[in-house]
Amino acid sequence: MDIFxxxxxxxxxxxxxxxxxxxxxxxxxxxxxxxxxxxxALIAVGGYTVFFLSRQIGLPLPISILIGTIMAGxxxxxxxxxxxxxxxxxxxxNMALLVASLGIFTVIQAVIGIFFSSQFRTLSGPxxxxxxxxxxxxxxxxxQVIILGTSIVVMFAxxxxxxxxxxxxxxRAIGDSEEVSKIVGINTSRIIGYVLFIGSAIAGLVGILVGxxxxxxxxxxxxxxxxxxxxxxxxxxxxxxxxxxxxxxxxLIENYGIWHISTEWKDAIAFGxxxxxxxxxxxxxxxx
Amino acid sequence: xxxxxxxxxxKIFNGIKAVDDLTIEIRDGNITGIIGPNGSGKTTLVNILxxxxxxxxxxxxxxxxxxxxxxxxxxxxxxxxRTFQAVRLFEQMxxxxxxxxxxxxxxxxxxxxxxxxxxxxxxxEAILKGVxxxxxxxxxxxxxxxxxRKLLEIARAIAMKxxxxxxxxxxxxxxxxxxxxVIDIIYDLKIQDKTVVLIEHDIELIRGLCDRVIVxxxxxxxxxxxxxxxxxxxxVIAAYLGD
Ligand SMILES: Nc1ncnc2c1ncn2[C@@H]1O[C@H](COP(=O)(O)OP(=O)(O)OP(=O)(O)O)[C@@H](O)[C@H]1O
Ligand SMILES: [Mg+2]
Numbered sequence: 001m002d003i004f005x006x007x008x009x010x011x012x013x014x015x016x017x018x019x020x021x022x023x024x025x026x027x028x029x030x031x032x033x034x035x036x037x038x039x040x041a042l043i044a045v046g047g048y049t050v051f052f053l054s055r056q057i058g059l060p061l062p063i064s065i066l067i068g069t070i071m072a073g074x075x076x077x078x079x080x081x082x083x084x085x086x087x088x089x090x091x092x093x094n095m096a097l098l099v100a101s102l103g104i105f106t107v108i109q110a111v112i113g114i115f116f117s118s119q120f121r122t123l124s125g126p127x128x129x130x131x132x133x134x135x136x137x138x139x140x141x142x143x144q145v146i147i148l149g150t151s152i153v154v155m156f157a158x159x160x161x162x163x164x165x166x167x168x169x170x171x172r173a174i175g176d177s178e179e180v181s182k183i184v185g186i187n188t189s190r191i192i193g194y195v196l197f198i199g200s201a202i203a204g205l206v207g208i209l210v211g212x213x214x215x216x217x218x219x220x221x222x223x224x225x226x227x228x229x230x231x232x233x234x235x236x237x238x239x240x241x242x243x244x245x246x247x248x249x250x251x252l253i254e255n256y257g258i259w260h261i262s263t264e265w266k267d268a269i270a271f272g273x274x275x276x277x278x279x280x281x282x283x284x285x286x287x288x
Numbered sequence: 289x290x291x292x293x294x295x296x297x298x299k300i301f302n303g304i305k306a307v308d309d310l311t312i313e314i315r316d317g318n319i320t321g322i323i324g325p326n327g328s329g330k331t332t333l334v335n336i337l338x339x340x341x342x343x344x345x346x347x348x349x350x351x352x353x354x355x356x357x358x359x360x361x362x363x364x365x366x367x368x369x370r371t372f373q374a375v376r377l378f379e380q381m382x383x384x385x386x387x388x389x390x391x392x393x394x395x396x397x398x399x400x401x402x403x404x405x406x407x408x409x410x411x412x413e414a415i416l417k418g419v420x421x422x423x424x425x426x427x428x429x430x431x432x433x434x435x436x437r438k439l440l441e442i443a444r445a446i447a448m449k450x451x452x453x454x455x456x457x458x459x460x461x462x463x464x465x466x467x468x469x470v471i472d473i474i475y476d477l478k479i480q481d482k483t484v485v486l487i488e489h490d491i492e493l494i495r496g497l498c499d500r501v502i503v504x505x506x507x508x509x510x511x512x513x514x515x516x517x518x519x520x521x522x523x524v525i526a527a528y529l530g531d
Contacts, residue, residue: 166388166404170392172380172381172385173389176380177376182364183338183370184448185369185448
């Protein structure tokens, strides 16, 4: 029984990380309509900015975290301005954009590797990880509580923005048709810029949270991005809430799946689930 | 005076000249009809004037400024709006949101946090009531009938509060009572001294509504002038109206 609760807790924590990734990725995919691999590099940008500021320079943690999140947002916005805006102006195909984003991923993770080495690092000191809470017979560390709380706050904030602001309506309109959005006077490049800033900042935040929970490497974002995308597909691509539910579902299945087998099977379980969904329910849980 | 003009405009699709060295002007405050056989380039012309497609040769003059390029986002700034021959709505959004999304102040910073205010909603209500769609305001637009979709797209154009309205076959496929609504909307724009451009196949509608008519044939200008003159023109009758 205790094992079950522990696996549920682990699943929810993993799921809330995937949910954040799926949310950020869906923001970008929903407006630009291509598979942005560069997104995964921004996860590492967040993590390493905090590593640099708090571990190497010694700034207080909250300030480092704030700057790390904003740095990732700015990096995402600059990439948009320098790479995607000109490419999209030239009506580059989705394949060209995908390759460009692969290039961005490669460059950023290489640069991080040059400055910080590709060695595994962790953001938290030993004390942080030890602060353990007990819930229904399972245990959860302080950082994991923060992960859950942060995900919930970000999700609610986004849900409110989506639902109640004209910004949210503009985002949905652009996702529906960028051309018609322009014709009705929506400043699409400005809105997409904002969206990418927010999505990239979320990526940065993910990198920071994961950095405290397990640790950082320059390529850490890649498998997280894949999980986020799997979650989106399971939930129903383009459906923001679907992505969140898909993420929790994925996190739980992954963790229940390793009950009697080794943890190395997690990824196999995740992608097995993806294949099942693509085969039997390609529209995801929530699509009509 | 004329806000929108095309000069020596040419558009080639796979070797076919859809618009062929065309020079026309749209007069301010007029209702201008564009007629011509299927495939004569009417929609292509409007697509060029509203920046939806680029053009090879010639120029478009908007508010006295000559342009070699017209971008969709800019047409709003030029005071131009349009509807499409094949209706284009925001399919994943409600009827009300399709109107609200164009009713914003569009400031750089408020764009993030601005919410729709009561006056936006009542404006949307008035517009939707004008096309009998207020009761459907919460429906997803995918659930509307063909005619309702057409009316909603026209309503969205009205919500833009532009100076120049391009309507690509707004009456096509509408029932008589819906046609009546669209006719009233167009007259209303005329009373407000707006400029309306109307692509239409129904000659009686053209005769009744338009101040001027432009007749296109194979991408070229066949005739232009007052409806009563143009519709009597022998070449127009031969090319378009039949015997
Ligand atoms: N996107 C496109 N690609 C290739 N050819 C096109 C395209 N759009 C229009 N054409 C061609 O250009 C010519 C003019 O088409 P257009 O749609 O402008 O005619 P139209 O006068 O609006 O006709 P209708 O009355 O049927 O709407 C046609 O020969 C059409 O096949
Ligand atoms: Mg046409």
